[in-house]
Amino acid sequence: MSGNPGSFQDWFRQDRLPHIYCTGCGNGTVINCTLKAVDSMGWTPEDTVFISGIGCSSRAPGYIVTDSLHTTHGRAIPFATGVKLSRPDLHVVVFTGDGDLAAIGGNHFIHACRRNIDLTVVCMNNYIYGMTGGQGSPCTPLGSVSTTTPYGCSEPPFDLSELAVAAGANHVARWTSYHVRELTRAVQDGLETPGFSLIEAVVQCPTGYGRKNKLREAQAMVDWMRDHAVLIKKWRRMEEEGTPLPPDRFPVGEFVRRSRPAMGVPK
Numbered sequence: 089m090s091g092n093p094g095s096f097q098d099w100f101r102q103d104r105l106p107h108i109y110c111t112g113c114g115n116g117t118v119i120n121c122t123l124k125a126v127d128s129m130g131w132t133p134e135d136t137v138f139i140s141g142i143g144c145s146s147r148a149p150g151y152i153v154t155d156s157l158h159t160t161h162g163r164a165i166p167f168a169t170g171v172k173l174s175r176p177d178l179h180v181v182v183f184t185g186d187g188d189l190a191a192i193g194g195n196h197f198i199h200a201c202r203r204n205i206d207l208t209v210v211c212m213n214n215y216i217y218g219m220t221g222g223q224g225s226p227c228t229p230l231g232s233v234s235t236t237t238p239y240g241c242s243e244p245p246f247d248l249s250e251l252a253v254a255a256g257a258n259h260v261a262r263w264t265s266y267h268v269r270e271l272t273r274a275v276q277d278g279l280e281t282p283g284f285s286l287i288e289a290v291v292q293c294p295t296g297y298g299r300k301n302k303l304r305e306a307q308a309m310v311d312w313m314r315d316h317a318v319l320i321k322k323w324r325r326m327e328e329e330g331t332p333l334p335p336d337r338f339p340v341g342e343f344v345r346r347s348r349p350a351m352g353v354p355k
């Protein structure tokens with residue numbers, strides 16, 4: 089691996105293409121951003137491991153040249169913890185989805201943040217279970233339609249980034265598949281920060297989410313993300329001023345970067 093920014097394509101297993109993703113899926117953008125960040129660290133396939141659970145998002149490691157573990161649904165973080173604690177010299181990156189991370193894997197997620205294990209977790213949050221046909225997840229927004237919420241979701245969603253901050257992660261950022269440069273930079277910040285890092289990437293799933301929520305075309309959802317994302321500094325200012333926060337908007341940017349004691353950091 090060259091270590092030169094821009095050579096991230098060397099990390100792909102060309103023999104595994106074509107990939108399974110639907111036309112217009114946002115996952116590919118997040119994978120590209122992540123590989124670009126990894127490559128810019130000067131890391132090599134020999135010292136980098138990708139780990140995932142099950143889902144469309146979790147298929148990512150199968151397309152990458154490094155050793156990887158494509159595990160069971162919700163269990164990416166326990167596997168990653170095992171790898172990191174037994175081989176702190178390896179760089180461990182997790183690809184996951186909002187269902188994988190916050191539903192079946194929710195307990196592992198909060199405790200990995202609490203322990204502050206030296207992992208970088210990239211969550212592709214498409215607001216639903218994509219792979220199994222668009223069921224609601226813990227991140228489905230209020231009022232959104234999914235196959236299990238046909239009249240609109242009536243439960244409040246988890247805010248994954250705020251959850252990770254509250255649970256103790258050293259680095260947390262949220263961007264979207266529209267914000268390619270910011271997302272790449274955020275992943276790099278996560279890779280550089282010792283301890284647990286969550287990068288939440290909101291992505292379009294035109295097949296499972298978009299067509300049920302009047303965002304049928306991939307571009308419509310990308311435009312929606314661009315128009316509804318609010319920079320975190322502005323969001324915090326509005327909170328401080330007591331300005332009502334628009335319910336259909338969401339904050340993006342760096343939520344936290346700190347240096348709590350961490351586990352699995354190479355000595």
Ligand SMILES: Cc1ncc(C[n+]2csc(CCOP(=O)(O)OP(=O)(O)O)c2C)c(N)n1
Nearest residue numbers: 142143144145161185186187188217218219
């Ligand atoms: C133990 C277990 N329960 C349920 C499933 C079925 N299943 C496969 S993927 C998935 C949800 C995937 O959603 P998410 O993690 O958000 O990823 P996406 O496909 O949206 O990227 C489920 C419920 C499974 N494979 N294993």
Ligand code: SF4
Nearest residue numbers: 109110113144218293
């Ligand atoms: S179902 Fe959604 S998340 Fe899965 S590949 Fe298709 S567009 Fe992407």
